[in-house]
Amino acid sequence: MNALIIFGAKYLIYILLVFAAIYFFLQPREKQKEIAIFGIIVLPVTYIAAKLSGLFYYDPRPFVIGHFTPLIPHIADNGFPSDHALLGSAVATVAFYFNKKWGVFLFLLTVLIGAARVLAEIHHAVDILGSMVIAIAVAIIFAKFVFEQKYFKQIVGKFITKPARK
Numbered sequence: 001m002n003a004l005i006i007f008g009a010k011y012l013i014y015i016l017l018v019f020a021a022i023y024f025f026l027q028p029r030e031k032q033k034e035i036a037i038f039g040i041i042v043l044p045v046t047y048i049a050a051k052l053s054g055l056f057y058y059d060p061r062p063f064v065i066g067h068f069t070p071l072i073p074h075i076a077d078n079g080f081p082s083d084h085a086l087l088g089s090a091v092a093t094v095a096f097y098f099n100k101k102w103g104v105f106l107f108l109l110t111v112l113i114g115a116a117r118v119l120a121e122i123h124h125a126v127d128i129l130g131s132m133v134i135a136i137a138v139a140i141i142f143a144k145f146v147f148e149q150k151y152f153k154q155i156v157g158k159f160i161t162k163p164a165r166k
Contacts, residue, residue, distance in 0.1 A: 002071055004116075005071055005116050005119045005120050006071055006072060006116075006120060007116075008112055008113060008115070008116025008117075008119075009071070009072055009084070009113070009116035009117045009119070009120040009122065010072060012109060012112060012113045012116065013084050013087060013088055013113055015109065016088050016091065016092075016106055016109040016110065016113065017087075017091065019102075019105070019106060019109070020091045020092075020094075020095060020106060023095055023099065023102045024036075027098075031098065034098070035094065035095075035098055037147075037156055038094055038097060038098075038142075038143075038147060039091075039094045041142060041146075041147075042090060042093065042094055042138060042139050042142050043090050043091075043094070045138050045142065046086065046089075046090040046134060046135045046138040046139070047086070047090075049134050049137075049138050050081045050083075050086050050131065050134050050135075053080070053081060053130065053134060054078050054080055054081060057080050057130070058078050058080065059078060059079045059080035059124055059126060059127055060076075060078075060079065061074065061076060061077070061079040061121075061122055061123065061124075062079075062121045062122070062123070062124060063076070063121055063122065064076045066121075068121070070120055070121040070122045071119075071120040071121060071122075072120045072122055074122045079122070079123050079124060079127045080124075080126065080127045080130055081127055081130045081131035081134060082114065082117055082123045082127040082128050082130075082131045083131075084113050084114070084117060085110060085113060085114045085117065085123075085127070085128040085131035085132060086131035086134065086135055088106065088107075088109060088110030088113050088114075089107070089110050089131055089132045089134075089135035089136065090135040090138075090139070091106060092106035092107040092109075092110050092135075093135050093136055093138075093139035094139065096139075097139060097143055110132065114128030114129075114131075114132075115128075
């Protein structure tokens with residue numbers, strides 16, 4: 001059982017990224033451009049928001065509080081938010097915006113990653129949930145107030161649409 005938890009906590013994120021890449025490359029070129037623009041903005045903003053939130057909320061890791069050795073060696077820094085859950089959630093929110101089924105699938109993988117990190121005793125559940133909330137909030141705010149606005153579509157429209165044939 002420990003091997004499965006370790007695999008989920010350390011390596012399942014890579015499988016999630018492979019599935020996200022498969023989804024991306026299955027899309028038509030114009031859709032790939034939209035996804036790329038959305039992701040290029042949402043992913044770094046999500047990371048910045050998470051790092052800022054970590055400055056305001058400190059959650060010692062479970063092994064620090066309990067004075068034990070976790071399944072996975074880890075430094076005793078702030079556990080909030082979980083970087084693995086944050087990346088998984090951010091990628092899942094980008095996919096979800098464009099395709100609900102793929103997004104839900106990637107969110108399920110993110111939940112498994114988060115559960116494995118909690119079971120490996122390197123995160124508390126609040127670290128995982130916080131990461132998910134941050135990623136979802138950033139994506140919703142960006143989508144509603146920027147990406148879906150007419151001015152933004154005019155600015156990036158020339159990068160998304162095919163040039164007219166002569």
